[in-house]
Amino acid sequence: MAIPPGVSNRDWQTALQQFVQAVGESGVFTSDEDIGLYRDAYSPLWEEPEERLASAAIAPTTTEQVSEVVRVANRFRIPIFPIATGRNLGYGGSAPNLSGSVVVDLKRMNRVIEVDDRRHFAIVEPGVSYFDLYRHIQDRGLKVWIDCPDPGWGSPLGNALDHGVGYTFGAYRDHFHSHCGLEAVLPNGDVIRTGMGALPGAKTWAEYRYGFGPTVDGLFAQGNVGIVTKMGFHLLPAPEAYQTSVVTVPRRNDIVPLIGLVNELEHAGLIGQPGYGSPLAARRADLEELLKRPGGPPAEDLDRFAQEQKLGSWTCRLQFYGAPAVIAAHIAYAKDRFTRDIPGATFEDGELLRFPLTQEQLDSVRKVAVGIPNLAAFGGRRGSDGHLWFAPVIPKTGEAVLEAQRVFMDVFARRGGPALISPFSMPATWMYRAFVFLMGFPISRSDVTVNQRTRETMREIIKVAAEHGWGEYRAAPAFQDDVMAAYSYNNSALLRLHETIKDAIDPNGIMAAGRSGIWPRHLRGRRA
């Protein structure tokens, strides 16, 4: 068993006893076997000396226990690292930024406190998974939907705190933005409630988010000033039906009006999440010569190929929610607009699905699109033991997509090896108002050179992105200092403010040291 850094063996033993007093024997884990479960399964430092490892784990069941655990940690200056369900794979999983931290594992705090389907909100604890919340709603026949990310085993609360994203309507896909009110334990053990929750007996905790005065909620997301123990969310009233329509546009340069028009439909609330693609992506082998041209393949040559092959250049899957007649009006309007704006646009409508779905429909529907948590994301091919996400945010325009393709292809060309980006790559569309040009770099548990290469590529591509005005919205602990370093406006004034706040709220620096590149004063040298 490792001892947390900067803690004497004697203090550690005393602290462990006090942790046991706080949560019981069954809530304190110190064996190598137990601690091994908190390793990041996709660590880019797997089995290397720098791998970020926990020293112990503690699993409280109540806010009072969390408060007591934090008080003990603060007393002995023991670094702690809270996780909700710890399923943040590709972004660090359940492992801490600082090796030797004690993981505070909140999975046993798994109460759904309230779901209201007349006012459309939920209040949950950190250990509640998307599966749990979905089941709670279904069991009671409540008329609300959740918005879930790819794997349904994650925590709505934890996902929101990591600025996680989902698959239905823009206003609900941004999970932190749709949160409303939270309860948190501060590094001194004090318990706060934000928004209306700060008013004893509050009636609108999960409805009105600000309460009175400034809001501190943002400090807790990707932050390290407390442990969030409850969170409210606004929910979508359950729609009556769902239908997709895929629009295909013929020419490469149609990407500009395509994205412009989809933006308009989406920001006006007519469609849910759009999903872009290119039918040419599957034909890269036939285009090898063209793709090798310096400066990229000429648009007219790609257009000629697409025309000969009767393929479109780009597609967008539009998603419609609501009553059947409302969906029909939205689809008709969208088609009318595309037809007017982009000559040659064609459409393929999906089946109109009315809820509740039949078993057959349930088996074939894209579950995340209709708010059903699942683990389908893990069902695909596996080319590696895991992946590390690179997630740069780029503008929501065709021009920006084409530029990002070129810039990132250049990086791969310069570094050699397989390119993750082609002239047909399209960004992820989870965010309401921006794209993420997501890439998953390979991780190996057996070949350290794979991980070394991934780390080098990651460091380089973060810098290249920053030179173009693109920053990452999320990153694994091993790269959080690098990503934060790119947010350097005015001599890193924002990071310096984060550090000022960190030092004030957590003077002993016990809470999630290093998260998002924010280190407590005594460890700040690490950043450089």
Added chain:
Amino acid sequence: MAIPPGVSNRDWQTALQQFVQAVGESGVFTSDEDIGLYRDAYSPLWEEPEERLASAAIAPTTTEQVSEVVRVANRFRIPIFPIATGRNLGYGGSAPNLSGSVVVDLKRMNRVIEVDDRRHFAIVEPGVSYFDLYRHIQDRGLKVWIDCPDPGWGSPLGNALDHGVGYTFGAYRDHFHSHCGLEAVLPNGDVIRTGMGALPGAKTWAEYRYGFGPTVDGLFAQGNVGIVTKMGFHLLPAPEAYQTSVVTVPRRNDIVPLIGLVNELEHAGLIGQPGYGSPLAARRADLEELLKRPGGPPAEDLDRFAQEQKLGSWTCRLQFYGAPAVIAAHIAYAKDRFTRDIPGATFEDGELLRFPLTQEQLDSVRKVAVGIPNLAAFGGRRGSDGHLWFAPVIPKTGEAVLEAQRVFMDVFARRGGPALISPFSMPATWMYRAFVFLMGFPISRSDVTVNQRTRETMREIIKVAAEHGWGEYRAAPAFQDDVMAAYSYNNSALLRLHETIKDAIDPNGIMAAGRSGIWPRHLRGRRA
């Protein structure tokens, strides 16, 4: 000319010279005549010794000047109070919380930095008014709408920072929630940019709000840790048309399904802001006997009267936006739902208005509903010299409305004098997920007893609301300590956190001392 509290005359004279160096002679105001313009026109303490008054005002034109002004203030520990356009009437106007503060008036920072109608955002400075931004958009024929509050002379940035609200779609009505990225000058003069703006050359400052790591934006809204000098906003793509339909329901208890169904339509994005009313409100004289009944008028008696008079009990104005065919589908769906859920519901459709409007349509349309700033709110009758807003947040249910009517009517009955609430009063619906039971208490410039009475009522009604779990979302400086005191969960843990953050970021306590009940350490005794 007053001297700021705690500042020596010598330091004050030196500081004034340095302010002049920072912004020029024409940007520093010290005459009684000039300073008088910064009085709160609706002050509940008008001409009383406690009236909150500025000592001077400074009007910088650039962020660099703001930074220099703040550095001077910090050097001499001069309390400063930033305002955008200072139009926050009924909530304090342009006067500071702490008498003797120097107002930093940002009205000369009035650049519209960017408006994009393909990605639907704007970036503005504090002195830009809703009128300015609207004109900028119209002059360029940009296809975006703004969401404005009642008087159009206010500042989008200032309104958002005060948690201000508007009149179109839920996602846009909450002005702080639809902001995206800001620039601020900290109390030490340092300039930060938040979200993607922290990345030099950022391409998505007004599109993706979090950047990387925690977000501090919430600290600046109703807060006092800096002066916001730029802010981005998400905008609504300009709709093709607009139509209203007023639904009327017959029975008093229909308020419960009425609000439930409107919630569903609104949270699903089918309608913009709903507007509730009661046709019986105008018939109070005829109902005098019934209204005097202890415990309130029986629902069946009110229903009988309504039926005899062929009046409905409640109405809701539904607002639809989009292409004409989309609006038609939404209206048809809404009518179908109301007809099924509430027997006897009737509808009255407004004219379908296509944009751009004709002059005649423009003259008759409710301008705020279609994003057109105006000053119509000041055109009505005037029973007093001003008003003070009491703004308690209550749940979005019929039960809560009926309860709030009873509770607040009791307060007025107990205190005597005219009641502002009747069994037909409905709450304001600006917020997306909660109601505000707004009341305007009278203010007088000539009769101090009117103001004394208003202050007494205000203090009492804040307490009564808190006992029922209702807190205010906004208040004038004279009542901010009272309102914040109601948010007292766990020995006012949230306020104590605000104070910790305040002391860390503004150790000299120069910035907007007392705003939202948050005082710097050296003035904290004031709160008690």
